[in-house]
Amino acid sequence: MRRVEGRVTDLDGAPLAGRPITVCGPACFIATTSADGSFSVDVGDWIDVAIYSVQAHGRPDYASVYVPLSAPRDGVARLPEALSLPRYAPAGPELPDGVTGGSVTGGDVTLTIAPDTRLDLDLEDVDLGPLGRRLRVAPVPVDRAPSALVEASLSGLYALAPFALLASRPIAVTLPNRARLPAATAVEFIA
Numbered sequence: 001m002r003r004v005e006g007r008v009t010d011l012d013g014a015p016l017a018g019r020p021i022t023v024c025g026p027a028c029f030i031a032t033t034s035a036d037g038s039f040s041v042d043v044g045d046w047i048d049v050a051i052y053s054v055q056a057h058g059r060p061d062y063a064s065v066y067v068p069l070s071a072p073r074d075g076v077a078r079l080p081e082a083l084s085l086p087r088y089a090p091a092g093p094e095l096p097d098g099v100t101g102g103s104v105t106g107g108d109v110t111l112t113i114a115p116d117t118r119l120d121l122d123l124e125d126v127d128l129g130p131l132g133r134r135l136r137v138a139p140v141p142v143d144r145a146p147s148a149l150v151e152a153s154l155s156g157l158y159a160l161a162p163f164a165l166l167a168s169r170p171i172a173v174t175l176p177n178r179a180r181l182p183a184a185t186a187v188e189f190i191a
Helices: 123-127 129-133
Strands: 003-010 020-024 028-032 038-042 053-056 065-068 076-078 083-085 102-106 109-113 136-139 158-161 171-174
Touching (some): 003 053, 020 038, 053 083
Parallel strands (some): 003 076, 003 083
Antiparallel strands (some): 003 038, 020 028, 053 065, 102 109, 109 171, 136 158
16 A cells, blocks of 8 residues: 545545545554645555545534545555545533533433433543543535445434443433434444
8 A cells, every 4th residue: 555545525525625634544644734625644564444534624613524444546546436524513512520420411411410420531632631521423414424334224323422432331322313214123333
């Protein structure tokens, strides 16, 4: 793999400049988007594309998006579509502490965290200070989802911050039934 090329935009198609891009698996390769949102990540190594992904880092104001790395052609993997980053709500409620637990709502999404739940934030969210502990939600139109997700027959899609939050116990998620599914219908959440 010589390099990975692509483009990063917001959901309206406007280019996002200055966003870090990583191609990661057992090793990581890094670049930054240019003024027109394009990027070229130099790899210059033999890698197994099946265990690598491309991530556009959008924080603090946009959600981060990652997709599987595609096979290279002539040593270059070109993403077939732009990575479209949804914009987070500018503010949101602070997550409850893990000792007492509680619920928080941002937009359509309510998270309920049980008492005695340890919450581990991703380093990028820790670096954001208090903003990194706030629930911020970006609804994503299903037709704007990455193509790998469109095939999953989604009825709704949301980007949530903090991104890559880990919890020692399950977190309950409540959403409005916009798809008008009958009561007791099994729903699968993909995270």
